[in-house]
Amino acid sequence: MKILKLEMKKIIMFPMLWIFFVLCLAFNVLILSDSFYESYGNYVSDIAKETGVTIDDHFYNALLQINDMNNPNYAYLLEEAGDITDVFDNYNIAYVGEAYIKAMKIEGSQPAQMLREKYSLMQERIDKKGDTNESLTLFFGGQTYNNYWYGLSRLINVLLLEGILLSSLMVLLALGYEDMNKTDLTVFSTKIGRKINSKKLLAGIIIGVGGFFILVLLTLIPYLLLNGYPHIWHSSISSGFNYISDSIAGARPFATWQSFTVLTYMLASIGVSVLLLICFMLMSYCIGLLIRNSYIGFLVLIILNGLIVLVQTCIPLTNVIHYVFYLTPVYLYLLNSYWFTDGVSIIWSYFELRGAVGSLLILSAFCLLAGRYFKSKNLT
Amino acid sequence: MRIILNEMKKIWNIKIILLIIFSSLVVYNMFMSFNINYFFSNHPEQECYVFAMEMTKKYGKRIEQKEFDQFIKEKKLLLNQEFIQSIANESILTDNGIYTFDDMYLFFNAEGNRHIQLEKLNGDEEKLQLMSDSKCRIYGKEYDYIGFKFQTIMHIENDYLNAEKYIDYDISSQDTGPKSITRLQEIKDTKQYKNISINETRIINRIQPYFFFGSIVIMLGVIILISPLITTDNLRNMSLLQYTSKKGRKLLSHQLIACLISTFILVTLKVLIFGGIFSTLGTQVFWNNAFNAFYNHSYSTFDFTYGQWILMQVGLLYLLAFVLTFIVFVISKMSKNYITLILKGIPIFTVFVFICMRIFDKPFFMKNPLYRFTQIVGIELIVTLLLIALGIVGYVALYKKNGVMDIH
Known part of the structure; x- marks a missing residue:
């Protein structure tokens, strides 16, 4: 425990990490100042305080009682709320899979079959959503797409990237610390010896995850408070006002495997982000044990992930292995805006959980192997 | 060293x-x-690129009015022949009075188009769908993108004839800064649009x-x-x-x-x-x-x-x-x-x-x-x-x- 604390102290006392942390925060502020802001979204949020977020008779009555006809936002909301229908009622999502099968030209292959199975499974969830009127919630009304995709979703994307960089570097720092200070041979000759690396990894994970949480709190809380999220927390993320759009299947409802509110979806995303962060830290640990130079180690980490993307594009779409690559940490990061949704061309449900847990297990095995290699390595 | x-x-x-x-x-x-x-x-960016390439190989760095007229005339003649050959295989179009690109363009780009198109076809939606499919083929690889070629040549002709008007429009735009206005005027005066x-x-x-x-x-x-x-x-x-x-x-x-x-x-x-x-x-x-x-x-x-x-x-x-x-x-x-x-x-x-x-x-x-x-x-x-x-x-x-x- 004492060693762990000291290893954590080594990371915390590294001043440049703090400067980088502050730079990340400054960058987030820059992103936020550029994010789409509309008074209508905030107006809807204020109204939700009075009406609640579920669009039902109570909502309409409460909305009519407000009677703010002089405000154009009110008239627009009245019109929007009057027009909304349950997007999941009689909604058949199979066409999305078919559009992708056609676009990817994989008809008749095993992935096509698996994609159809995934969408038929999704259909069951959608029918349930239709039964519970899940889409009849307010979110930000007509402003939902811009507020969510250019605001919260983009922010989570940036935070995740910063978290990955920061935590990977923490592990590389912890591993390379002794080498940097020429204390490696002394440390490895102590009682704990080379086993200290596992403590260093643990220290890196604790500080990395902790740092990520602080970064998330310092960025997300002001953003959520300023953009009226507290009043719409309990809107469904699959609100009829929220949608996904791409060039292959067009615009369609934001359908998730589970019923999520905006709050639970955000928390679930942060949870997967933490798993992903640990994956990258384990990757850094393996590389750090194999390559002593942390500069080269970091570049190898970046290039290795780039190569994963590159290799995937070379594997034919009719081969299942092509889709296995979607479960790697780098792809999970790239596809973070599709977490807990159908995941378009990915042939498995819950790809983010399968990917994160699977990667965690595989990388843990690699860490054990790298640790074993390091144990028997000659140190000069 | x-x-x-x-x-x-x-x-x-x-x-x-x-x-x-x-x-x-x-x-x-x-x-x-x-x-x-x-x-x-x-497409049609590709067609525009090819036409620009042809023009520069033939006329050099600039194209004057007479040369342009000649180019358009030659191109239209050639494309028309190609179009007639292509449309001969698309009986659904010829049976409904579409023989040239202009006919096709007028039919499919009529104002309030779907309503007018259906009126012309006595409300036959199935026929309209078949004609649309046929039009897509004319624009597609099957006929070497002849539809796009024709469309591009029409746009190029329109752009050349209205070049000064477009510059004037940019000059009068509120988004154009004072220096940009001077530069646009210079482009117009020196006929750089040619x-x-x-x-x-x-x-x-x-x-x-x-x-x-x-x-x-x-x-x-x-x-x-x-x-x-x-x-x-x-x-x-x-x-x-x-x-x-x-x-x-x-x-x-x-x-x-x-x-x-x-x-x-x-x-x-x-x-x-x-x-x-x-x-x-x-x-x-x-x-x-x-x-x-x-x-x-x-x-x-x-x-x-x-x-x-x-x-x-x-x-x-x-x-x-x-x-x-x-x-x-x-x-x-x-x-x-x-x-x-x-x-x-x-x-x-x-x-x-x-x-x-x-x-x-x-x-x-x-x-x-x-x-x-x-x-x-x-x-x-x-x-x-x-x-x-x-x-x-x-x-x-x-x-x-x-x-x-x-x-x-």
């Missing part, structure tokens, strides 16, 4: 070279190759992204190559040993020269490789042609040819790479270990990505964001030179500090 060569030996480390090669491969395949492989896709140049959609959708990501590959290469030099010396306590040599602390300037030469070599190699790949597209046909053609609506801030434009961008790449060399050199000297170096390198790389995004976004054109904001001709070069000055100031400050620094 011997010291510089030895420093360069340290810079061109085999591991670093391999990392540069792999990182370039990854960025090229992920972001740049698309622009080469799909340069000749997208120029034949590469079409702007090719520039915006293919050439610009290629240049932008090319600049990223180069900047990344410079950072990877230069940054470890002095930090490695610091880590190995080499600096103290170096200061006891005859050159002493002046060695820093030799190291900088070695870095600048290495940057020059790296940029030259990358420009040759990526330029070589780019040259396979054959856009050199437009090398001596100026911009501001009638079918484009992006205007240059001063007169230059396509070749000069390419060379100016390459020049900017060299300058930006030198700026980065100065900055990376300074942070390398100020970093005691690799993690500190990386933590300083990431924000600098991010800032350079943003700078490249602004500079290589339609550079030297009125739509460049820096020009739109400042209305200064050549602002891209001015910003780069200011950055160079900043880099030099940073280095001079470091050099002075290094000269009087206490050694422990």
